[in-house]
Amino acid sequence: MFRKTLLATALAAAVPASLANETPSDQPTVMEETVVVGVRQRLYERGALLDAIQKTEVVDESLIKSLQAVNLTDAIEKSPGVRVSNECSMCGVKRIMLNGMRGEHSTILTDGVPLHTMMAGYYAVDALATTGVSRIEVARGAGASLLAPEAIGGTINVISKEVEETGLNINASMEDNDSYFLGMMGGYVSDDERTRTSLVIQDDKHHQMDNDDNGVSEAPLQENASYVVRLSHDLGERDNVVLRTAYTDSSIFGGPQGYSIGSVLQGYDGVESDHLFVNDDVRQQYIGKPWETTEWISTTRSEISSSWLHEFNESYNTLFTVAWSEHKQDSFYEGFDYTATDTLNYFDLRNNLILNDQHMLTFGVDLRDESMRSDSVAGEESDNYIEDSFDYQTTGLYIQDTWTVSPDLEVALAIRVDNAKADFVAEQKPGTEIDETVVAPRIDLRYLHDDQWTSRVALGRGYRAPILFRNRSRHS
Structure with missing residues (x-):
């Protein structure tokens, strides 16, 4: 705000x-x-600038604090229709499942921008810090996001906190077992209040847990560090520019107790032990080699986004957004190595036009260009391994009519037309696997009974590419 x-x-x-x-x-x-009041806030309050998603739940800053949520999964796991699935007890990988759909059918947005690829929504979600977050919006159902048609299960939109005054806020805690949390947000507001700058730093660590003392952890060591710099500047009475850059470093190490990943990799010989536990009983002491139970994932994420909002008049405004992100992973799974770099370029030109007191049109075009390259030494030595590297591009047109039937009843009618192309570049997969045009309509009807009770009926269509390409419809 x-x-x-x-x-x-x-x-x-x-x-x-x-x-x-x-x-x-x-x-x-x-x-x-x-x-x-800033330009964006004025347009939001007047109803001339709408959100890109149809929210079903909102986790605000006060709830995040009351939950003592350190990361995104902590903050939303108790929300209706949300399930955080722990895919691996030793590596700690989690998936966010919405409306019962698998984790790859959920999309994470940052300030309404789809910066997170499917890989980024699967690895290092525990590294998505809550420091500097104003609220988290959850939109459940296919087509719930105007900008993310691939989110068949739904969309999670993480909204940055707007600086309200110059100052510094620090939150820290520490446990006896070397686990700690440090969150810091510093802000600066110029005298004319047109420039608002913030710096967010979060550093947290969670130690390994071996509750049955068998030498193998049930929960991994997790070390996360996040840095975010955000600048919002009103160029005049009708223009606002936002620049945001972020960097995240996450490391997860699970498996043998008393080892570092360096010592594990140094001792790797590729020869499996005959027995991993005494008497082959997982309740007894681990006697295998350290690498045989090691699960290690190192992730770095870099993000840069910029948006320019221009108001032509009281009825028409345009929002132009460009963004880039790079997700790098280096990992070791009990002898199998895997590295990947996933790069995303995104462009969106969105228009908001108020036709009258009851109708507002949102229309625009967006482009998405994603490239993922992976490598595995162990995989190349296997006859059955096929790398999952790909190039993926989509070009989409969209339009939405937000119809305010009455102060209590709102109907949103939207349609997207996307051309999706996906090319898996491995030699075993010649040609372009996906080259299709998809029409994805949606309707969202909500009735406000009072401040605490809202009824919603939605119907939409979406798809997931490039790993999966299915058209589905769901109600929520």
């Missing part, structure tokens, strides 16, 4: 001399209120 400042100015009453005897000397002071 853009900072709102109340400036109070005392006005002295000028009294003509002829009226001096009729005006009391202790005349009350007249207060004039001036509200300073």
Whole structure:
């Protein structure tokens, strides 16, 4: 939210001399209120700028704090229709499942921008920090996002906190077992309140857990560090520019106790032990080689995004967004190595046009260009291994009519037309596997009974590419 400042100015009453005897000397002071509001906040409040997703649940900052949620999965796992699935007890990999759909059918947005690929939504989701987050919006159902048609299960939109004043906020905690949490957000607001800058740093560590003392962890060592710099500047009364850059470093190590990943990899010989536990009983001591139970995933993410909002008049505005992200992974799974780099370029030109008091059109075009390259030394030595490297591009057109039937009833009708191309570049997969045009309509109807109770009926269509390509419809 853009900072709102109340400036109070005392006005002295000028009294003509002829009226001096009729005006009391202790005349009350007249207060004039001036509200300073940023360009984006003004458009949101007037209803001229709408969200890209149809929200079903919102986890706000106060709830995040009450839950003591360190990361995204902690914050949303208790929300209706959300299930956080732990895919591996030793490596700690988690998937966010919406509406009962598998994790790859969920899409994570940052400030409405789909910066996270399917790989990024599967690995290092525990590294998505909550420091500097204003709220987390959950949209369940196929087609719930105007900008992410591949989100068949739904969309999670992480909204950055807008700086309200110059200052520094620090939150820290520590446990006896070398686990700790440090969250810091520093902000600067210029005197004219047109420039708002923030720096967010979060560093947290969670130690390995071996509750049955058999020498193998049930929960991995996790070390996460996140850095975010965000700048919002009002160029004038009708223009606002936001620049955001982020970097995340995450490391997960599970398996043998008392080892580092360096010592494990140094001792790797590729020869499996005859027995991993005494008497082949997992409740007894582990006697295998360290690498045979090692699960290690190292992830780095870099993000850069920029958006320019221009208001032509009170009925028409345009939002232009460009973004880039790079997700790198280096991993070792009990003898199988895997490295990957997933790069995403994104462009969106969105228009909002108010037709009248009841109808608002949102229309635009977006482009997505993703390239993923993977490698595995152990995989290349196997006759059955096929690398999963691919190139993926989509070009989409979309339009939505938000119809306010009454103050309590809103109907959103939308349709997207996407051309999706996916090419798996392995030699065993010649040609372009996917080259299709998909029409994805949706309708979202919601009725506000009161401030606490809202009914929603939605019907939509979506798809997931490049790993899966299926058209599905769901109600929520």
